[in-house]
Amino acid sequence: MKAVLDHIGIAVRNLDEALAFYRDALGLPVEAHEDVESQGVRASFLPAGGVELELLEATAPESPIARYLEKHGPGLHHITLRVEDIAAALARLKARGVRLIDETPRNGASGSLVAFVHPSSAHGVLVELKQVLYTEKPREA
Amino acid sequence: MKAVLDHIGIAVRNLDEALAFYRDALGLPVEAHEDVESQGVRASFLPAGGVELELLEATAPESPIARYLEKHGPGLHHITLRVEDIAAALARLKARGVRLIDETPRNGASGSLVAFVHPSSAHGVLVELKQVLYTEKPREA
Numbered sequence: 001m002k003a004v005l006d007h008i009g010i011a012v013r014n015l016d017e018a019l020a021f022y023r024d025a026l027g028l029p030v031e032a033h034e035d036v037e038s039q040g041v042r043a044s045f046l047p048a049g050g051v052e053l054e055l056l057e058a059t060a061p062e063s064p065i066a067r068y069l070e071k072h073g074p075g076l077h078h079i080t081l082r083v084e085d086i087a088a089a090l091a092r093l094k095a096r097g098v099r100l101i102d103e104t105p106r107n108g109a110s111g112s113l114v115a116f117v118h119p120s121s122a123h124g125v126l127v128e129l130k131q132v133l134y135t136e137k138p139r140e141a
Numbered sequence: 142m143k144a145v146l147d148h149i150g151i152a153v154r155n156l157d158e159a160l161a162f163y164r165d166a167l168g169l170p171v172e173a174h175e176d177v178e179s180q181g182v183r184a185s186f187l188p189a190g191g192v193e194l195e196l197l198e199a200t201a202p203e204s205p206i207a208r209y210l211e212k213h214g215p216g217l218h219h220i221t222l223r224v225e226d227i228a229a230a231l232a233r234l235k236a237r238g239v240r241l242i243d244e245t246p247r248n249g250a251s252g253s254l255v256a257f258v259h260p261s262s263a264h265g266v267l268v269e270l271k272q273v274l275y276t277e278k279p280r281e282a
Binding site for chain 2: 001002003004005008010011012013017018021022024025026027028048049050051053055073074075076079081082089092093096098119121122123124125127
Protein backbone atom coordinates (compact mmCIF):
# COMPACT_ATOMS: atom_id res chain seq x y z
CA MET A 1 0.00 0.00 0.00
CA LYS A 2 1.13 3.53 -0.72
CA ALA A 3 1.61 5.75 2.33
CA VAL A 4 2.88 9.31 2.50
CA LEU A 5 3.65 11.38 5.55
CA ASP A 6 0.83 13.85 6.18
CA HIS A 7 1.96 15.54 9.38
CA ILE A 8 3.93 15.25 12.62
CA GLY A 9 2.14 15.99 15.89
CA ILE A 10 4.16 17.80 18.55
CA ALA A 11 2.77 18.11 22.10
CA VAL A 12 3.60 21.48 23.66
CA ARG A 13 2.73 23.05 27.01
CA ASN A 14 2.04 26.48 25.54
CA LEU A 15 1.12 27.09 21.92
CA ASP A 16 2.16 30.74 21.86
CA GLU A 17 5.61 29.94 23.23
CA ALA A 18 5.96 27.09 20.74
CA LEU A 19 5.03 29.45 17.88
CA ALA A 20 7.74 31.83 19.06
CA PHE A 21 10.23 29.08 18.19
CA TYR A 22 8.71 27.24 15.22
CA ARG A 23 7.17 30.27 13.47
CA ASP A 24 9.23 33.26 14.60
CA ALA A 25 12.70 31.76 15.10
CA LEU A 26 12.68 28.92 12.55
CA GLY A 27 10.57 30.98 10.17
CA LEU A 28 7.94 28.37 9.29
CA PRO A 29 4.64 29.78 8.03
CA VAL A 30 1.37 29.09 9.88
CA GLU A 31 -1.36 27.74 7.63
CA ALA A 32 -4.16 27.27 10.13
CA HIS A 33 -5.28 27.24 13.73
CA GLU A 34 -7.92 24.86 15.04
CA ASP A 35 -9.70 24.52 18.37
CA VAL A 36 -11.12 21.02 18.79
CA GLU A 37 -13.19 21.28 21.94
CA SER A 38 -14.31 17.64 21.88
CA GLN A 39 -10.66 16.52 22.04
CA GLY A 40 -9.61 19.18 24.53
CA VAL A 41 -6.92 20.47 22.21
CA ARG A 42 -6.01 23.48 20.13
CA ALA A 43 -3.54 23.20 17.30
CA SER A 44 -1.51 25.21 14.84
CA PHE A 45 -0.46 23.77 11.48
CA LEU A 46 2.89 24.84 9.99
CA PRO A 47 3.72 23.62 6.47
CA ALA A 48 7.33 22.47 6.03
CA GLY A 49 7.51 21.26 2.45
CA GLY A 50 4.86 18.70 1.53
CA VAL A 51 4.10 17.93 5.18
CA GLU A 52 2.95 19.91 8.21
CA LEU A 53 4.07 20.25 11.79
CA GLU A 54 1.01 20.19 14.05
CA LEU A 55 1.63 21.92 17.37
CA LEU A 56 -0.81 20.60 19.99
CA GLU A 57 -1.72 22.29 23.28
CA ALA A 58 -4.15 20.76 25.76
CA THR A 59 -7.20 22.86 26.66
CA ALA A 60 -8.72 20.37 29.14
CA PRO A 61 -6.90 18.60 31.99
CA GLU A 62 -8.19 15.11 31.07
CA SER A 63 -7.52 15.35 27.33
CA PRO A 64 -5.12 12.87 25.67
CA ILE A 65 -2.53 15.61 25.08
CA ALA A 66 -2.72 16.75 28.73
CA ARG A 67 -2.16 13.18 29.89
CA TYR A 68 0.72 12.75 27.44
CA LEU A 69 2.41 15.95 28.65
CA GLU A 70 2.01 14.87 32.25
CA LYS A 71 3.66 11.53 31.60
CA HIS A 72 6.31 12.38 28.98
CA GLY A 73 6.70 16.15 28.85
CA PRO A 74 6.57 18.05 25.56
CA GLY A 75 7.96 16.62 22.33
CA LEU A 76 7.22 14.50 19.27
CA HIS A 77 3.80 12.91 19.85
CA HIS A 78 2.68 11.11 16.68
CA ILE A 79 3.17 10.78 12.94
CA THR A 80 0.31 10.57 10.47
CA LEU A 81 0.56 8.57 7.25
CA ARG A 82 -1.99 9.19 4.51
CA VAL A 83 -3.21 6.03 2.78
CA GLU A 84 -5.64 5.54 -0.09
CA ASP A 85 -7.78 2.87 1.56
CA ILE A 86 -7.71 2.90 5.36
CA ALA A 87 -9.98 -0.15 5.72
CA ALA A 88 -7.65 -2.22 3.54
CA ALA A 89 -4.63 -0.89 5.45
CA LEU A 90 -6.14 -1.86 8.81
CA ALA A 91 -7.08 -5.32 7.53
CA ARG A 92 -3.52 -5.84 6.30
CA LEU A 93 -2.02 -4.73 9.61
CA LYS A 94 -4.45 -6.86 11.62
CA ALA A 95 -3.64 -9.94 9.54
CA ARG A 96 0.01 -9.46 10.48
CA GLY A 97 -0.77 -9.30 14.18
CA VAL A 98 -0.22 -5.54 14.52
CA ARG A 99 -1.94 -4.13 17.63
CA LEU A 100 -4.44 -1.41 16.73
CA ILE A 101 -5.94 1.28 18.96
CA ASP A 102 -8.78 1.67 16.45
CA GLU A 103 -9.88 -1.59 14.85
CA THR A 104 -12.21 0.35 12.57
CA PRO A 105 -11.70 3.86 11.16
CA ARG A 106 -13.39 6.79 12.85
CA ASN A 107 -14.19 10.29 11.61
CA GLY A 108 -11.24 12.68 11.67
CA ALA A 109 -11.03 16.38 10.91
CA SER A 110 -11.77 17.94 7.52
CA GLY A 111 -13.53 15.04 5.80
CA SER A 112 -11.14 12.25 6.74
CA LEU A 113 -11.17 8.81 8.31
CA VAL A 114 -8.45 8.04 10.86
CA ALA A 115 -7.20 5.14 12.99
CA PHE A 116 -4.28 4.75 15.37
CA VAL A 117 -1.76 1.90 15.51
CA HIS A 118 -0.59 1.09 19.04
CA PRO A 119 3.01 2.24 19.74
CA SER A 120 3.85 -1.24 21.06
CA SER A 121 3.55 -2.54 17.49
CA ALA A 122 5.28 0.47 15.88
CA HIS A 123 8.51 0.48 17.88
CA GLY A 124 7.48 3.19 20.29
CA VAL A 125 5.85 5.46 17.70
CA LEU A 126 2.19 6.47 17.82
CA VAL A 127 1.22 6.06 14.14
CA GLU A 128 -2.02 7.53 12.84
CA LEU A 129 -3.42 6.39 9.50
CA LYS A 130 -5.59 8.80 7.58
CA GLN A 131 -7.73 8.57 4.47
CA VAL A 132 -8.96 11.78 2.90
CA LEU A 133 -12.56 11.35 1.76
CA TYR A 134 -13.06 14.78 0.27
CA THR A 135 -11.27 18.12 0.36
CA GLU A 136 -12.95 20.96 2.21
CA LYS A 137 -12.36 24.54 1.23
CA PRO A 138 -8.86 25.70 2.19
CA ARG A 139 -8.48 26.57 5.86
CA GLU A 140 -7.88 30.16 6.86
CA ALA A 141 -4.78 30.99 8.88
CA MET B 142 14.01 31.39 6.11
CA LYS B 143 12.53 28.54 4.09
CA ALA B 144 12.62 25.15 5.79
CA VAL B 145 11.21 21.84 4.57
CA LEU B 146 11.05 18.55 6.43
CA ASP B 147 13.80 16.24 5.21
CA HIS B 148 13.34 13.19 7.43
CA ILE B 149 12.15 11.86 10.78
CA GLY B 150 14.61 9.80 12.83
CA ILE B 151 13.13 6.86 14.75
CA ALA B 152 15.26 5.03 17.34
CA VAL B 153 14.63 1.27 17.33
CA ARG B 154 16.12 -1.61 19.28
CA ASN B 155 16.28 -3.94 16.29
CA LEU B 156 16.32 -2.75 12.69
CA ASP B 157 15.10 -6.03 11.20
CA GLU B 158 12.10 -6.14 13.52
CA ALA B 159 11.34 -2.48 12.76
CA LEU B 160 11.49 -3.21 9.02
CA ALA B 161 8.97 -6.02 9.55
CA PHE B 162 6.51 -3.31 10.63
CA TYR B 163 7.42 -0.25 8.57
CA ARG B 164 8.35 -2.05 5.34
CA ASP B 165 6.44 -5.33 5.40
CA ALA B 166 3.25 -4.42 7.30
CA LEU B 167 2.87 -0.72 6.41
CA GLY B 168 4.27 -1.34 2.94
CA LEU B 169 6.76 1.53 2.79
CA PRO B 170 9.62 1.04 0.32
CA VAL B 171 13.25 0.99 1.50
CA GLU B 172 15.47 3.36 -0.44
CA ALA B 173 18.80 2.80 1.29
CA HIS B 174 20.68 1.23 4.16
CA GLU B 175 23.68 2.89 5.78
CA ASP B 176 26.18 1.76 8.40
CA VAL B 177 27.86 4.76 10.04
CA GLU B 178 30.57 3.17 12.17
CA SER B 179 31.84 6.51 13.52
CA GLN B 180 28.37 7.22 15.00
CA GLY B 181 27.78 3.65 16.17
CA VAL B 182 24.59 3.41 14.17
CA ARG B 183 23.04 1.65 11.22
CA ALA B 184 20.04 3.08 9.46
CA SER B 185 17.38 2.31 6.88
CA PHE B 186 15.68 5.08 4.89
CA LEU B 187 12.04 4.62 3.87
CA PRO B 188 10.49 7.27 1.60
CA ALA B 189 6.95 8.29 2.57
CA GLY B 190 6.04 11.02 0.10
CA GLY B 191 8.55 13.85 -0.11
CA VAL B 192 10.16 12.90 3.21
CA GLU B 193 11.85 9.82 4.63
CA LEU B 194 11.55 7.79 7.80
CA GLU B 195 15.05 6.99 9.08
CA LEU B 196 15.08 3.89 11.28
CA LEU B 197 18.13 3.99 13.57
CA GLU B 198 19.66 1.03 15.41
CA ALA B 199 22.66 1.39 17.71
CA THR B 200 25.70 -0.72 16.85
CA ALA B 201 27.89 0.43 19.78
CA PRO B 202 26.87 0.59 23.46
CA GLU B 203 28.12 4.17 23.97
CA SER B 204 26.59 5.64 20.79
CA PRO B 205 24.03 8.47 21.06
CA ILE B 206 21.22 6.17 19.88
CA ALA B 207 22.16 3.48 22.43
CA ARG B 208 22.08 6.08 25.20
CA TYR B 209 18.77 7.44 23.94
CA LEU B 210 17.20 3.96 23.90
CA GLU B 211 18.46 3.25 27.40
CA LYS B 212 16.90 6.45 28.74
CA HIS B 213 13.69 6.76 26.70
CA GLY B 214 13.07 3.45 24.94
CA PRO B 215 12.34 3.27 21.21
CA GLY B 216 10.35 5.96 19.40
CA LEU B 217 10.49 9.28 17.58
CA HIS B 218 14.04 10.62 18.04
CA HIS B 219 14.52 13.73 15.88
CA ILE B 220 13.21 15.72 12.94
CA THR B 221 15.45 17.20 10.27
CA LEU B 222 14.60 20.44 8.48
CA ARG B 223 16.42 21.29 5.27
CA VAL B 224 17.40 24.96 4.95
CA GLU B 225 19.13 26.84 2.16
CA ASP B 226 21.75 28.57 4.32
CA ILE B 227 22.53 26.80 7.58
CA ALA B 228 24.99 29.45 8.80
CA ALA B 229 22.36 32.16 8.42
CA ALA B 230 19.76 29.96 10.12
CA LEU B 231 22.05 29.34 13.11
CA ALA B 232 22.88 33.05 13.39
CA ARG B 233 19.17 33.88 13.37
CA LEU B 234 18.37 31.29 16.05
CA LYS B 235 21.32 32.38 18.20
CA ALA B 236 20.23 36.03 18.01
CA ARG B 237 16.87 34.96 19.43
CA GLY B 238 18.46 33.16 22.35
CA VAL B 239 17.79 29.64 21.04
CA ARG B 240 20.07 27.06 22.67
CA LEU B 241 22.15 25.20 20.08
CA ILE B 242 23.96 21.87 20.43
CA ASP B 243 26.13 22.84 17.45
CA GLU B 244 27.03 26.53 17.32
CA THR B 245 28.66 25.99 13.94
CA PRO B 246 27.65 23.49 11.25
CA ARG B 247 29.53 20.22 10.96
CA ASN B 248 29.84 17.74 8.12
CA GLY B 249 26.86 15.42 7.73
CA ALA B 250 26.27 12.47 5.43
CA SER B 251 26.14 12.68 1.63
CA GLY B 252 27.62 16.14 1.07
CA SER B 253 25.67 18.06 3.70
CA LEU B 254 26.23 20.39 6.64
CA VAL B 255 24.21 19.74 9.80
CA ALA B 256 23.65 21.27 13.23
CA PHE B 257 21.34 20.35 16.12
CA VAL B 258 19.10 22.67 18.11
CA HIS B 259 18.79 21.72 21.79
CA PRO B 260 15.38 20.17 22.67
CA SER B 261 15.05 22.60 25.60
CA SER B 262 14.62 25.42 23.05
CA ALA B 263 12.41 23.39 20.68
CA HIS B 264 9.69 22.29 23.13
CA GLY B 265 11.11 18.83 23.72
CA VAL B 266 11.97 18.09 20.09
CA LEU B 267 15.51 17.34 18.89
CA VAL B 268 15.64 19.46 15.71
CA GLU B 269 18.42 18.92 13.17
CA LEU B 270 19.09 21.56 10.52
CA LYS B 271 20.63 20.43 7.26
CA GLN B 272 22.02 22.19 4.23
CA VAL B 273 22.71 20.11 1.13
CA LEU B 274 25.99 21.20 -0.48
CA TYR B 275 25.92 18.88 -3.46
CA THR B 276 23.99 15.80 -4.50
CA GLU B 277 25.84 12.53 -4.59
CA LYS B 278 24.85 9.77 -6.98
CA PRO B 279 21.58 8.12 -5.89
CA ARG B 280 21.99 5.66 -3.04
CA GLU B 281 21.43 1.98 -3.72
CA ALA B 282 18.82 0.12 -1.67
